[in-house]
Amino acid sequence: MSPRLLFWVPAGLRLSLLLLGAGVIWHFFGIVAGLAAGLAGMSAALIVQLHYLYRLADWLDHPASARLPDGWGAWTDIFSRLYKLRRDDEKNQAELAEWLARFRQAMSLLPDGVVIMDDVLFLEWCNPAAERHLGLHLERDKGMRVTNLIRSPEFMDYIILGRYGQPLTLSLRERKLVVQIIPFENRRQILVTHDATESERIEMMRRDFIANASHELRTPLTVINGFLEIAQSQPNLDVQTRMGHLKLMIEQGHRMQNLVEDMLTLTRLESVEYPLRPERVNIHALLEQILHEATALSNGRHKISLDVDGPDIRGSTDELRSAFGNLASNAVRYTPEQGSIHIAWTMTPAGPRFTVRDTGIGIRPEHISRLTERFYRVDKSRSRETQGTGLGLAIVKHVLLRHDAALSIESEPGKGSTFTVTFANKAICSADEAA
Ligand code: ADP
Numbered sequence: 378m379s380p381r382l383l384f385w386v387p388a389g390l391r392l393s394l395l396l397l398g399a400g401v402i403w404h405f406f407g408i409v410a411g412l413a414a415g416l417a418g419m420s421a422a423l424i425v426q427l428h429y430l431y432r433l434a435d436w437l438d439h440p441a442s443a444r445l446p447d448g449w450g451a452w453t454d455i456f457s458r459l460y461k462l463r464r465d466d467e468k469n470q471a472e473l474a475e476w477l478a479r480f481r482q483a484m485s486l487l488p489d490g491v492v493i494m495d496d497v498l499f500l501e502w503c504n505p506a507a508e509r510h511l512g513l514h515l516e517r518d519k520g521m522r523v524t525n526l527i528r529s530p531e532f533m534d535y536i537i538l539g540r541y542g543q544p545l546t547l548s549l550r551e552r553k554l555v556v557q558i559i560p561f562e563n564r565r566q567i568l569v570t571h572d573a574t575e576s577e578r579i580e581m582m583r584r585d586f587i588a589n590a591s592h593e594l595r596t597p598l599t600v601i602n603g604f605l606e607i608a609q610s611q612p613n614l615d616v617q618t619r620m621g622h623l624k625l626m627i628e629q630g631h632r633m634q635n636l637v638e639d640m641l642t643l644t645r646l647e648s649v650e651y652p653l654r655p656e657r658v659n660i661h662a663l664l665e666q667i668l669h670e671a672t673a674l675s676n677g678r679h680k681i682s683l684d685v686d687g688p689d690i691r692g693s694t695d696e697l698r699s700a701f702g703n704l705a706s707n708a709v710r711y712t713p714e715q716g717s718i719h720i721a722w723t724m725t726p727a728g729p730r731f732t733v734r735d736t737g738i739g740i741r742p743e744h745i746s747r748l749t750e751r752f753y754r755v756d757k758s759r760s761r762e763t764q765g766t767g768l769g770l771a772i773v774k775h776v777l778l779r780h781d782a783a784l785s786i787e788s789e790p791g792k793g794s795t796f797t798v799t800f801a802n803k804a805i806c807s808a809d810e811a812a
Contacts, residue, residue, distance in 0.1 A: 384451050391450060395422070425449060433459075490570035498523045498536070498566070510554055510570040523568065532556070546573070553577040589752040593636050593766070597629035632764060639768035642699060643751070646775035653779045655691040657806050660722055660729075663698060668720060671705040679709060680717040687724040690804040692780045700776035703769040704733045704796045710763035712737030712793070729805060731798040739790040748786065749774040773798075780804065 395418040403411020429452045436445050440463065448456040481504075484491055490507030494500055500518050507513060511527050518526050524536055527549070535545045535558075544557040555571040604622040608614070614622075645651050668683045675681060708718045716736040723730050740748070744755045752767040754760040760767060777784050781801050788794035 383454060388451055492568040494523055494566045494568060496564045507570055510572055512550055586751060590640060594633060597632045600629045601626050635764060636766045639766045639772060642772055643768060643775060646779065653693055656694065658690055658692050658694045658697055660689050661685050663694060664720060664722055667701050667705050670702060671709050674706055675709045678714040679712055682719050684721040687722045687729045689806040690729055690800055691806055692804065696776045700773045701731060703773050707769060708733045708735035708737065710765065727799050728802045729800045732795060734795045736793040739792050739794055740788040741790050745786050745788065
């Protein structure tokens, strides 16, 4: 049955019963009694309707606390429908609250910032990443104009020009941020922020590396090209001059070769495709070889000594040869003639330790923290004169990183330097461990 019939049929029946009762009384007791009974019945029905109207008004005023009665007559249906509406409403609200909580949680985990603003840029909501990126505080700043909170001329220009199709790169609070405004829902806008500080730093490193490497290769290439052009334009040069030119070209060729080899070594050390394959490193044999190479490089100009008193470790022999060799060759190259160099392997409470001490030119303190940067040199001309590529200590740093070892540098200008590499105790090989 349709809801309208459900309402009208019982109401009509009740009215008919009332009229019938009044008619019966009229028949038996006269017109006055019949009219009085009809009036009393109508009044009682009116009182009942007013009572339920009052309860309904009361419930509408306080829907949460007041209770609806079961009702009588048509009211039963009205109240039960209102009950159902309220139950549905509560369920919807609970679902909405759950969605909102999930949305907030997802937004708070997002590494990118999200700011919701109205059409005139008043802050409505933002996630924690946006608070971090832009220095906002939702509770404090809600309802304030975003342009008053983000004080950046570039951001102001972006807003004024309104070219929201393109993102804007912004320097803010020592970060590089990529921000973009996305209008939505007619009267709202979202501001999305992405922290590009790290990727920008990596990109800058890459650019610097390419610029430095090209610069390093250009000098020897220019020298070689210059001599080749002389050889072409002056074919009758005397043998001695020609031999001199060839010697210089070979030197520059070696310099380029060293540079390319060091760059390849660095690339390999950084690559995840070349994980460290630890083996037993025969420290005695390795350091004898380092001593031998340093002596050859020194060519009798220095006094070089070696002390080995410590255990073997686990690591990559090739990589450690490269790191220790770089430190020893630096000591030779930056120590004037008659100076002395001492190489040692000792056991300390912190772990096994490799030390190279020289009585060379030393390094001023302000340079020390930057020495392991690629192409960083204290004295460019001296580094080149001694066949340096500027990548030696960068290679040392990467090898030590892969071996969980730490490098420390102590130096006094004019007196000398000590480069110390400390390995963790866990790197020590037990006596019976196989090679
Ligand atoms: P390079 O090929 O120029 O030697 P490195 O990365 O090996 O490059 O070293 C970086 C810089 O550190 C050198 O240019 C030099 O100025 C300084 N340096 C390294 N070792 C020593 C040392 N034992 N004594 C003095 N200066 C050193």
